[in-house]
Amino acid sequence: MTAEKRDIAVKAVIITEFGAEPLLTDIPVPQPGPGELLVRLHAAGLNPFDWKVAEGALKGVAEHEFPLVMGSDGAGVVADVGPGVTRFRPGDTVYGQFMDVRHGRGSYAEYVLTVEDGKVARMPDGLPFSVAAALPTAGATAYQAIEAARLDTGHVILINGASGGVGQSAIQFAALQGARVLATATSDIADHLRDLGADRTIDFTSAPTAEQVLAAHPDGIDAVLDLITHPGGDIDTLAGLLRPGGTFISTNYATDPEGLAAREIHGVNLANDPSREELEALAALTAAGRLRITIDAEIPLDDAPAAVTRARSGHARGKTVILP
Ligand SMILES: NC(=O)c1ccc[n+]([C@@H]2O[C@H](COP(=O)([O-])OP(=O)(O)OC[C@H]3O[C@@H](n4cnc5c(N)ncnc54)[C@H](OP(=O)(O)O)[C@@H]3O)[C@@H](O)[C@H]2O)c1
Structure with missing residues (x-):
């Protein structure tokens, strides 16, 4: 890493081991490497899978890096791109699935790194970040x-x-x-x-x-x-x-x-596995008003640990969206 390529400290909700309580803390996020994007998240969608993974749903299926940032779904703006990235540029609005347990990455954070070939797609004009984050x-x-x-x-x-x-x-x-x-x-x-x-x-x-x-x-x-x-x-x-x-x-x-x-x-x-084309189609359908997404609650990142506890007890009436 060169002198200019420093980690940035970002707020994130992490777990330190399987079954641990979610914790809001600062973590270092490196600048993007080859083929990677750094995304400034404006919204993260909460799914039952997030807390199931934190409890160990993928234990034995994939290696996990701890601390592990919770969450999969998110929407935001590309802040920086690594060498070789051709599909996205800084300033693009993007959304998708950002969970990468092998590298401890997730969407309950101010910034997340992802790969350009990952499950990330450009957002259509007019789609709010909170709705996009509720979608993937x-x-x-x-x-x-x-x-x-x-x-x-x-x-x-x-x-x-x-x-x-x-x-x-x-x-x-x-x-x-x-x-x-x-x-x-x-x-x-x-x-x-x-x-x-x-x-x-x-x-x-x-x-x-x-x-x-x-x-x-x-x-x-x-x-x-x-x-x-x-x-x-x-x-x-x-x-x-x-x-x-x-x-x-x-x-x-x-x-x-x-x-x-x-x-x-x-x-x-069924195990969901959306292609980039499917993500683009979902977003377009939603932006056109043909798919309606109910946002149950919008909460700041600080309240995400409590929201995870609430989600575990059921009674969702739509999507909970975290605003980092
Ligand atoms: N395999 C995959 O790729 C995949 C992807 C997404 C989700 N999932 C799984 O699919 C399930 C649903 O996900 P979700 O995101 O829709 O969850 P959710 O937003 O938490 O919704 C679940 C809904 O089911 C209702 N419910 C609970 N018990 C019920 C019962 N006995 N009969 C009828 N309704 C009941 C809940 O309301 P009340 O508690 O008030 O009844 C709640 O509204 C979860 O288990 C999730 O992990 C799997």
Whole structure:
């Protein structure tokens, strides 16, 4: 490193080991190396994956560097580029997924380093940073899940866990395909989910979801997007709602595709993996007002540790956005 190439000290929310409480602190961030961008983040989106990773969800899957900056999703302005970067320039507004556990990098920070070939895309004019930061993980997961559902006009899909970040976008993508959406919701958010495109809401606190769906659709439905059940949980009850040829998608690796195939059900364990083109398309759709993102709360970076604690206890009604 030359004398000019010094680290900068930035505020970030880190964990020092798996399971540690998130901590706001100063960390050094080096200037970008070959192929890297330094992004000044203006907003970071909170996802359940962030605190699951902090608890060790990727332990054994990838090496982690500690201190590990929490968070994946973010939006901001390119502050500097390293040698060989051709796709981005300082001043570009960008958004995407910035989590890189191998290098301890994440989006709950004032600045983040990323690689130009990473999951980062330019933002369209007019899209606020907070909305862009709310998009990458939830929006891409919803989009890819609805693609996996292979819906046709008039098909019926149950979205289990529809009131959160993924669910609200998934309702809109399914409705855009001409499907009829059954969305689980408590009464406080039912009107909003119908406004987003749900055909019908199901209050899962008044009677079991499957019973209510079966009463309305005794011949079965075409797809289930399950955002709730975790591995080892009961997926049979919801999978039992599907017609032969139907699709069951889990975002929590709860399905057993082989077991479901024996019942003529297509099982998918979805891991979101948006391409740059998909990120650009999501942002364009949102900027054009065709995908509506509900921001539940906007909070300063100092409050991010408390927001993580709140997120762990559930009850999301949209996206929490951190403003570093
Ligand atoms: N595999 C992937 O690539 C991927 C990507 C994104 C997300 N995910 C996972 O997908 C899940 C959803 O993500 P998200 O970002 O949408 O989470 P979220 O924003 O926290 O939303 C979850 C929603 O589910 C509701 N809920 C909880 N228990 C329920 C139940 N029994 N029946 C119906 N609704 C219920 C919650 O509200 P109440 O608590 O008030 O009921 C909340 O509104 C998470 O487990 C996340 O880790 C996976």
